[in-house]
Amino acid sequence: MNWKEFIENRNRLFWLVHTAGWCGFALVHYLGSLLHDLRDIFLVIILLNTYAGWLLTVPLRYIYRRIWNFTPLKIAIVVILASYCTGVLWQVVKNINYWEIYKHGYRPDFWLYYTKNSLLSFFIILSWSGLYFGTKYYQMLQKEKQNVLRANTVAHQAQLKMLRYQLNPHFLFNTLNAISTLILVQENKTANAMVTKLSEFLRYSLDKDPMKRVTLSSELHALKLYLDIEKVRFEERLQVNFDIAQDCNHALVPSMILQPLAENAIKHAIAVQEQGGEIKVSVHRFGNDLLIELADNGPGAEIKNGNLFRENGVGLVNTRERLQALYQQDYSLVVANNTPTGVKISIRIPYEVGGRI
The missing domain is CATH 3.30.565.10 (Histidine kinase-like ATPase, C-terminal domain)
Known part of the structure; x- marks a missing residue:
């Protein structure tokens, strides 16, 4: 496999990093569950939560694409709002998975309890957003660097030809x-x-x-x-x-x-x-x-x-x-x-x- 070509393909790189990141999330939570001596069924919850996070963050990619040329303030507002909404939705899914599977169908007294601990999920999704923009800016800088080098090479060649001819x-x-x-x-x-x-x-x-x-x-x-x-x-x-x-x-x-x-x-x-x-x-x-x-x-x-x-x-x-x-x-x-x-x-x-x- 040509790894350089694979990495330079932005679409492939996104899916690779996106999947690898959520696999890392699952591994960290699994190791944490061992410290708390949780039952084996908790592994199913970790996998379901990971898949939910993987799935819910995919739309953020297309949202961020559309706002890429916005002003920095507008981008920051959209990123915070989108991350918060996604984090709350993801936390609801995580609570349902935990209560339905690990707690055997537990139901909270008030529906707002389904959003319990949403702040932690919001920070995780916000971190995902930060990594996305960081990667995009890094790719953009690398591309600009290549363009500058290519332009310098062309100018360099033209200068040498002029000097000789x-x-x-x-x-x-x-x-x-x-x-x-x-x-x-x-x-x-x-x-x-x-x-x-x-x-x-x-x-x-x-x-x-x-x-x-x-x-x-x-x-x-x-x-x-x-x-x-x-x-x-x-x-x-x-x-x-x-x-x-x-x-x-x-x-x-x-x-x-x-x-x-x-x-x-x-x-x-x-x-x-x-x-x-x-x-x-x-x-x-x-x-x-x-x-x-x-x-x-x-x-x-x-x-x-x-x-x-x-x-x-x-x-x-x-x-x-x-x-x-x-x-x-x-x-x-x-x-x-x-x-x-x-x-x-x-x-x-x-x-x-x-x-x-």
């Missing part, structure tokens, strides 16, 4: 501009190769869910596609060096996490220097952490408190926000000056392979 137009504009230039100078073969790599890169970018992680080898393949495209633009001015540890190829990383960092390096380190420069990507494992480093030998930048001060820079900001969304506090992103020149970005995330640390 807003980077693509910059790269796409530059690439299409380069292809257009190649066509104008009749470098059709090179332009065709560039279009092929661009389509493969964009297919990878669009197919990968930003909420999921991919293997490092897959991410590096996409990065190499991007850098191969940029090499057509910069030719020998762009040099790339990879230093990847063998045990890191199957590690899981956020999709498209390296491309914006490489794009920043090209924009601010390679493109601004007449002789170009080098981008070095290194990935190693340190204990339970995966260390990713991307460095360039450009002119460097102003760095304060781990932040780069550049105009219109979104790559590093988006990368930090994506890591925050995916790993909460279990990550680090450090920006530092490279030696002898340039900028070095170091990322630390948990080392995971196929969901296992």
